[in-house]
Amino acid sequence: MTQSIRDSIYDEIASIRLIDPHTHIDPHAPASSTLADILGYHYYTELAHSAGMPKDQIEEPGIGPRELVKRLALNLQPIENTANYRWLIELCRKFFGFQHDRINASNWESLYDSAESKMARADWSQMVLDQSNVESVFLTNDFDDDLEGFDSNTYIPCLRTDDLVFHLAKSSVQERLVGCSGIELDGSLASLRSSLHQRFEHFVGRGARACAISIPPTFVPTPVSDGRAASALTQVLKQGELADVAHRDALSRRVFWTLAELCDEFGLPFDLMIGVNRGVYPGGVYQGQDLYDSRVSLTQYRELFNAFPNVKFPVSVLASVTNQELVSHAWIFPNVITNGHWWYSNTPSFIARDAMARLEAVPQNKQIAYYSDAYKLEFVWPKFDMYRNVLADLLAEHFVGRCGWNEERAVELGRRILRDNVDEIFPARD
Amino acid sequence: MTQSIRDSIYDEIASIRLIDPHTHIDPHAPASSTLADILGYHYYTELAHSAGMPKDQIEEPGIGPRELVKRLALNLQPIENTANYRWLIELCRKFFGFQHDRINASNWESLYDSAESKMARADWSQMVLDQSNVESVFLTNDFDDDLEGFDSNTYIPCLRTDDLVFHLAKSSVQERLVGCSGIELDGSLASLRSSLHQRFEHFVGRGARACAISIPPTFVPTPVSDGRAASALTQVLKQGELADVAHRDALSRRVFWTLAELCDEFGLPFDLMIGVNRGVYPGGVYQGQDLYDSRVSLTQYRELFNAFPNVKFPVSVLASVTNQELVSHAWIFPNVITNGHWWYSNTPSFIARDAMARLEAVPQNKQIAYYSDAYKLEFVWPKFDMYRNVLADLLAEHFVGRCGWNEERAVELGRRILRDNVDEIFPARD
């Protein structure tokens, strides 16, 4: 394999117009308005904090965006080696005309100003999408989102269900569910199911193409009998978060199972993002407090995968050690799909090893290469580009270099997992 | 390191005549008779099914071999990226004069015909062995196999003991044991041991060179006292599969321990294949239903390894994450031997990382490089060749490139683990 073949493959796959199948973009403010939206991303705040910057300097109440950017810019030196820092530099160079390879005291302010003036353009979001070669992005919508006021062809709704499964004991969540569904939780399982059903109708009616959830490593989804579920629901409605953990857990499993049934009924894929422990470091910055226990197994999901053969489960795993189990499950279960490189596994060396294991063992029509998980549009491009650089290496080294494929065939595989599978696994309704 | 050194190392190790230390070859029909024997291998049926082909199209009763090949051939496109597909193409090119790099509607039938005519030759099995540069293969024989009617120098018996350890509660297994050993299970531990002893005599007398078993991740082999074992045996003989799980488990551990004692007595290595969960996806195709829980540890075997210092334990692990524990155990336990790259870890990227970890840490006389696990002889060559390609890379990059070895020394290491260790660890009797 020569470098030129690798670069040529990279160029080809970089020209593929993307749909980003998982983001946290706010469709009402999809792009950034100042550099503080960029540098305020948890990756920079948590890494700067980890490297020594006190949390109260980062999260001081009332601090303005320029001051926040200044403070962070002066604390980035220790994280220059990270992949996350590289996203930052690359997006500043691509979108804001930044010419340097480091952000520091000498240049942060001019960068701030040039970014601000670009972001002020009315068509900035669309410019970012176009420069990023991105057609549309999936959102992460709360279950009570009205999904109004944006173009759902570009910003594709996705029903996020963490609150329903894991926080239904909170009265605030119950009230939101009643409020948005218009269905009273009268204590019956039927009312609970009806309210969830109503939410699926709402979301699918407004173009949703997936249901999604993030799950702690201890969760084992299994069906809960009507009797057990009814008593759990009764206790949780009565006692809220004070209800016994056994009741809350039974209700979680019941709601989860009901969601899977509704995915089946409505033909929605169910994105499972497996492994996160929330709030492990409560003293950390906003969104910089979660970790995981890598001792999780997809065997916990065997009953689910068997019970719903017609539901597609795009699965993300938080720890790279779980990737082989994911590969093996996608290898034999028709409804298990490998999905992206998530969070702590979203750095080049983990991507390289996890992606290669998938490419050599999982049918190519069951691999969703990547999603950005971005909160602001500017991050879609550098994250996908990190992935594409790894993918170009793997396609060139393994498929061209070792398997003797020609370039065209390697690029076809890239296109299949980067774009075609998103179209086919999450089909748009008409 | 230059490519030419790597290729030269590859050529040298490819010229080593092999003994394949673990297969599922049927010595009465070692090679294929039609392409359906090739494409019917579970790797192709399970991957085609996973990619979308309904099970009932694959396993339709009464379907002929040509029709099965046609159906599968038209469903292979989604799995072209897999290592398993590459085995298929490479063996078709080597053995059947196939000229293409894909099997599809335009060429499957001529491939079928040319394969069929080759396979019809009376000496086809020997031709495959010769073209594969393979001297002999180990079998996987049921404990009640009469081991008659084949040349045990080429097809080397191996006593497979899963049924004895994990299924002795089934009356069918008890009957088979009584029938083949001629020893009545009268409820005493002595009768059980005698029947097992008789089986070892039978196998060793007919040239067996190993005892083997595959083991679920939950199994912890520990000795069971005579009293406990006797009551477990009594209950299992009385109640069969309805016996309490504690009794069945105690009996499993007792039988396992007795097998280890008999390996010690008869000087047979005991192949442990650790980690498989059977029937995880019961809706899957034949042999495409098994997975694993990667949360297994070799620490579960510490008592066994300590109790039998004179028994050699070639150990295979199903999940790559267990490979480091295997390396470390083989590093200090004289009787623990690394054995091959099993099943879901038998793809190039896992082989590369697992093999490298062994090569740099385990004494070279304690590594069995590879086995094919093949059901038909045609697969021995492409599987070993996948391994040899990885090994040539590692020998060239690490030992020549980084450690400064010359080619000859690197090839010697390759020969040691590919062939010499098989001869020494599983010695032939005279």
Place this chain on the structure above:
Amino acid sequence: MTQSIRDSIYDEIASIRLIDPHTHIDPHAPASSTLADILGYHYYTELAHSAGMPKDQIEEPGIGPRELVKRLALNLQPIENTANYRWLIELCRKFFGFQHDRINASNWESLYDSAESKMARADWSQMVLDQSNVESVFLTNDFDDDLEGFDSNTYIPCLRTDDLVFHLAKSSVQERLVGCSGIELDGSLASLRSSLHQRFEHFVGRGARACAISIPPTFVPTPVSDGRAASALTQVLKQGELADVAHRDALSRRVFWTLAELCDEFGLPFDLMIGVNRGVYPGGVYQGQDLYDSRVSLTQYRELFNAFPNVKFPVSVLASVTNQELVSHAWIFPNVITNGHWWYSNTPSFIARDAMARLEAVPQNKQIAYYSDAYKLEFVWPKFDMYRNVLADLLAEHFVGRCGWNEERAVELGRRILRDNVDEIFPARD
């Protein structure tokens, strides 16, 4: 990236004068006096034993150094492939003028003699340090070490606390603690704390720069209430090792927590070496009996990391599978620091993957690249050099090749983790 850039980076980082932040050097006999001190290192005895050499040949009472070297030298051939063997050859070539690439019957004796004559020089230790480009090394001192009779600028004390945490039930340990601290253990928690406090004063007063402990995978450090701790202490003082395991465990956790409090008070980093199971193979050679269970999680330490935000915890993990958890914890916890490549993970392929994961995700000021763990000074250089070779590859391939850094910037990162962080994380007192 060209080979010349990689080699140039290697040369630059090899010129950095080192402080080795963890060894088991005896400051009263830091270097070897015969080759038996080299070949008697547990790596060679355990690997030779694993490869087939009986333990009683290695540990025969009264055997002289020349005879031991002879026996081992004749049994090294099977371990020539190991990284450990490579350390041996490289140090013999560097320090003793050895010209060959194998030690065998034809050359061991002349090597023995030339080594012996070199080692006989009065300034041998300092020569080894100088030739190794090493300024000083951290020790591993028993809690009752008087720390007298050596230069603590070169040989830096470190308080090792395994005995206190895990073996305080032994009367010998209690007696040692009373003896060295001069404080009677009168059954009160206050007396226990006072004796530990006295040890910290002693160590810090003599230049200690770290507290350290190795920990089994099952240990979960959590605070123990005064009441519970008092009853545990009472029982352990009364019954010693016969005390109930629940009492001994509670006392272990109490002592551990107290040590963390004292690290906080005295400003000492607390090195955690997580994962070792002692005595798994009791029939093994000296120091060749320990293994691990890779099913350990840093989530077991969450309460500790949260409770002591001002204590720096340089963390080593025994199994590579735990490295990603370590990376992720160091990514968000300001007080978690990645520390070296320990024992069974201290071979090139594990170092490469674990180091790369750290380099791309952990702030550069929170990575301690490496320590030698050496028992004799001669091993510091070959072990660090193995690491430096891997690091040079990673810096050249990733940071120069993929990220576009120049050489100088890559070398700066190397210097930061190899040397600067040791100075900053373990500051010397004046």
